Amino acid sequence: MSLRDRISSDLKTAMKARDSEKLATLRLINAAIKDREIVARGDGTNSELSDSDLVAVLTRMVKQRRDSARAYEEAARLDLAEKEIAEIGVIESFLPRQLNDDEIAQAIDTAIAETGAASVRDIGKVMGLLKSRHAGEMDFGKAGAILKSRLA
Numbered sequence: 001m002s003l004r005d006r007i008s009s010d011l012k013t014a015m016k017a018r019d020s021e022k023l024a025t026l027r028l029i030n031a032a033i034k035d036r037e038i039v040a041r042g043d044g045t046n047s048e049l050s051d052s053d054l055v056a057v058l059t060r061m062v063k064q065r066r067d068s069a070r071a072y073e074e075a076a077r078l079d080l081a082e083k084e085i086a087e088i089g090v091i092e093s094f095l096p097r098q099l100n101d102d103e104i105a106q107a108i109d110t111a112i113a114e115t116g117a118a119s120v121r122d123i124g125k126v127m128g129l130l131k132s133r134h135a136g137e138m139d140f141g142k143a144g145a146i147l148k149s150r151l152a
Contacts (some may be wrong), residue, residue, distance in 0.1 A: 003051045003094060004033070010093075025090040032057050055095060055136035062091050084095075095135045103140055108147050120151050 001009075002087045007029055036057050037049060049057070065084045069118040072081035092098075099107065115122060126147055130138065 003054045004049075007033075007094060021086060022090055025087045028087070029058065029061065029091065029094075030060055031132060052135060056089050058095055059136055062088055062095070065091070099134065099138050101142075104143050105146060107134060107138065108150060111152065112147075117151060120148065123147055123151060126151075 003010070007026060011026040011030070014026055033049065033054065036053065040049065065088045066113065067085035069081045070080070072084065107130060110125070111126045111133075112119075115125045115129055117123070118127045119131070123144070127140065130143060130147075131140065
């Protein structure tokens with residue numbers, strides 16, 4: 001079952017169960033996907049998004065919501081922060097399993113060995129390899145910090 005089919009199936013299930021919070025988040029996901037398809041159509045590329053494109057859209061949505069939740073917490077609007085965190089949970093249910101810190105470190109070590117990286121100048125090569133292999137599975141902000149410390 002493709003990612004798009006899973007989202008549609010969960011949308012129907014949420015409608016039947018009258019789960020308004022999950023339904024609202026799933027509708028936001030569909031809107032983001034449609035927006036991305038419209039942009040792709042305007043660029044003259046294939047408007048049908050692949051699963052990897054959908055993962056990129058969902059990852060961007062999670063990042064936006066984390067930033068919003070942090071801003072709401074700083075503004076003492078915990079009710080809005082909790083809503084954003086709940087949306088993150090729904091969106092992440094469609095993403096691949098996230099790597100833990102040990103797995104990230106192991107993937108970085110493997111990528112360093114394969115690219116022959118020796119200095120901070122080689123970060124781009126290593127990050128490119130990591131992004132191609134672990135898109136949607138890894139927090140690249142955290143990976144970049146670990147990589148920088150390893151190559152420094």
